[in-house]
Amino acid sequence: MIELDVNGRTHQVTADPDTPLLYVLRDDLELNGAKFGCGLGQCGACTVLVDGIATLSCVTPILLLAGRQITTVEALGTAAKPGPLQRAFVEEQAAQCGYCTAGMMMRAQALLQQNLFASEEEIRAHMEPNLCRCGTHFRILRAIRRAAKIMLGEHSAGQSRAEPSPPLESNTDITRRPAHSERRERPER
Amino acid sequence: MKARTRSALIWLAGTLTPLMGFVVYAWRPAIAPLEANAPGQFAQAAINRGAQLAALGNCATCHTAYGGAMYSGGRKLATAFGNIYSTNITPEAQTGIGKWSLEAFQRAMRQGVDREGRHLYPAFPYDHFTLVTDADNAALYAFLMTRKPVRARTPENELSFPLNVRMVIAGWKLLFLHTGPYDNAATQDVTWNRGAYLVNGLAHCGGCHTPRNDFGAENSQRFSGADAEGWHAFAIDSRAHTHEAWTADSLYAYLRHGWQEQHGDAYGPMASVVQNLAVATDEDLRAISIYMASRIDGQPAPAAAAARPPEPPQSEDTGAQVYAATCQNCHDGSRPLPFGGVRLTLSTAVTGESATNLINIILHGLNPAEVSTGAMMPGFGHTLTDAQLESLVSYIRSAQASRPAWADVDTTVRAARSRDHD
Numbered sequence: 001m002i003e004l005d006v007n008g009r010t011h012q013v014t015a016d017p018d019t020p021l022l023y024v025l026r027d028d029l030e031l032n033g034a035k036f037g038c039g040l041g042q043c044g045a046c047t048v049l050v051d052g053i054a055t056l057s058c059v060t061p062i063l064l065l066a067g068r069q070i071t072t073v074e075a076l077g078t079a080a081k082p083g084p085l086q087r088a089f090v091e092e093q094a095a096q097c098g099y100c101t102a103g104m105m106m107r108a109q110a111l112l113q114q115n116l117f118a119s120e121e122e123i124r125a126h127m128e129p130n131l132c133r134c135g136t137h138f139r140i141l142r143a144i145r146r147a148a149k150i151m152l153g154e155h156s157a158g159q160s161r162a163e164p165s166p167p168l169e170s171n172t173d174i175t176r177r178p179a180h181s182e183r184r185e186r187p188e189r
Numbered sequence: 190m191k192a193r194t195r196s197a198l199i200w201l202a203g204t205l206t207p208l209m210g211f212v213v214y215a216w217r218p219a220i221a222p223l224e225a226n227a228p229g230q231f232a233q234a235a236i237n238r239g240a241q242l243a244a245l246g247n248c249a250t251c252h253t254a255y256g257g258a259m260y261s262g263g264r265k266l267a268t269a270f271g272n273i274y275s276t277n278i279t280p281e282a283q284t285g286i287g288k289w290s291l292e293a294f295q296r297a298m299r300q301g302v303d304r305e306g307r308h309l310y311p312a313f314p315y316d317h318f319t320l321v322t323d324a325d326n327a328a329l330y331a332f333l334m335t336r337k338p339v340r341a342r343t344p345e346n347e348l349s350f351p352l353n354v355r356m357v358i359a360g361w362k363l364l365f366l367h368t369g370p371y372d373n374a375a376t377q378d379v380t381w382n383r384g385a386y387l388v389n390g391l392a393h394c395g396g397c398h399t400p401r402n403d404f405g406a407e408n409s410q411r412f413s414g415a416d417a418e419g420w421h422a423f424a425i426d427s428r429a430h431t432h433e434a435w436t437a438d439s440l441y442a443y444l445r446h447g448w449q450e451q452h453g454d455a456y457g458p459m460a461s462v463v464q465n466l467a468v469a470t471d472e473d474l475r476a477i478s479i480y481m482a483s484r485i486d487g488q489p490a491p492a493a494a495a496a497r498p499p500e501p502p503q504s505e506d507t508g509a510q511v512y513a514a515t516c517q518n519c520h521d522g523s524r525p526l527p528f529g530g531v532r533l534t535l536s537t538a539v540t541g542e543s544a545t546n547l548i549n550i551i552l553h554g555l556n557p558a559e560v561s562t563g564a565m566m567p568g569f570g571h572t573l574t575d576a577q578l579e580s581l582v583s584y585i586r587s588a589q590a591s592r593p594a595w596a597d598v599d600t601t602v603r604a605a606r607s608r609d610h611d
Binding site for chain 1: 513567569571577
């Protein structure tokens with residue numbers, strides 16, 4: 001019996017210790033956001049967060065995860081109340097078949113939690129392990145930049161994550177902090 | 190008083206005369222700058238040959254910064270003596286070698302002196318390049334002078350006194366610089382000699398695979414293995430600890446493809462070496478392989494090396510449990526290299542002298558962006574604790590290597606964790 005902390009809830013898992021986290025998430029906990037792509041840790045479709053770091057769940061046995069904080073795409077928001085990354089992916093239409101999307105979002109989430117001002121170069125380097133066979137990488141990069149702006153807007157205005165933010169100019173350089181005036185437009189609470 | 194003045198003068202003369210002699214010895218004149226580089230003057234055949242030679246010399250790896258323009262320099266080379274930044278060797282007049290004549294280029298390769306007459310630090314491996322022939326230098330020059338000029342000023346070296354005085358390097362050369370040209374070994378054939386010329390000259394394999402003395406010069410234990418850039422460059426002489434003996438054919442396959450099924454993948458600094466070798470000719474790679482196989486010849490046969498049988502996995506051992514849960518699926522699976530993991534009994538990272546490489550690979554994996562041709566592997570540095578990693582490494586060594594345990598796994602893990610993988 002291994003105790004897993006997934007999205008803030010503790011689960012008693014009876015699967016063998018060598019079971020990959022992905023199987024437990026999908027088969028036992030019915031969290032089907034993370035996808036089985038290659039099963040070899042080569043494509044990134046199964047990416048989740050472990051203690052805030054992007055981790056390939058298909059090659060990570062639960063043996064290593066007792067007491068670690070696991071976060072899946074389900075924790076980012078819901079269809080009714082999408083989180084910033086989910087909203088940004090919808091707004092940029094950053095998916096074709098959508099199979100890689102959950103993994104892409106989780107890897108991006110790991111970066112943006114650390115650094116909302118990640119440069120284009122940093123975003124590209126960070127996202128390098130995740131593959132999209134449809135070729136929507138450019139839209140995905142745009143969505144990550146947009147998500148960073150949405151999060152920045154929320155941070156400065158102190159809004160809750162679920163509240164919608166106003167549309168943002170997509171051609172602004174997101175590698176720089178937003179201008180003071182841009183931030184001031186948001187209502188103070 | 191007079192006596193004291195006289196003795197002071199004698200002391201001064203005794204000190205200054207050798208010093209002046211040294212300065213005279215060490216002084217190199219500037220070589221007149223080129224009026225203008227004319228890329229059109231070079232024959233395409235020479236440029237092509239230069240490209241193949243530059244690949245063998247692995248020039249691009251040191252002379253290109255991460256994310257920088259090819260050959261524009263600025264890569265930090267961390268040495269035991271301080272940080273040295275590689276130079277811009279694009280044909281740009283102000284910041285590169287655009288004003289360098291062939292004579293100046295050849296002098297840099299042979300003497301380690303730049304066009305202006307300044308001594309170069311031996312991080313630039315001219316202790317090997319002294320062997321490079323006039324014809325090969327001319328081809329390398331033709332290749333470099335026809336690259337795209339890039340204006341890029343490289344950072345100042347970070348060295349303390351007296352090493353920041355370049356003339357000191359002349360003393361180093363006096364002690365350690367072996368001059369060329371390459372002497373053909375009469376007992377060997379043309380191909381072997383070609384391989385020896387390349388390996389000990391332009392390819393400067395000893396730069397990583399030969400241990401260095403306190404002055405940073407390669408010692409006499411050629412190819413006996415050494416630590417370099419946070420990795421262990423394995424012994425590639427008769428001390429090589431591999432499960433399967435290297436042959437000219439397996440060495441060729443490894444250098445050509447970046448992996449070989451009986452030995453595993455090129456990784457770490459060797460990955461970029463192999464990546465560059467992609468444009469090298471088959472003929473040159475065959476010659477290198479034949480020469481290196483002759484150097485490795487005499488390594489203990491695998492059966493003789495097996496001092497004791499592998500220990501059976503202990504199920505209560507953390508390392509065995511982590512191995513079974515994390516590693517086994519790929520490394521004991523049925524997929525052959527490069528699609529599956531190498532059998533760890535065959536891997537030099539497991540059988541070699543140092544735990545460093547095995548630990549680096551478990552921590553960081555084999556990144557496809559760095560390992561362009563061979564297998565890839567995800568890193569487990571984030572999910573494994575130090576204790577789990579130490580147990581795993583010790584277990585793999587005891588179960589798969591038939592060699593004595595590594596003594597310093599814990600310190601090697603800590604060193605690898607703290608290293609900045611830049």
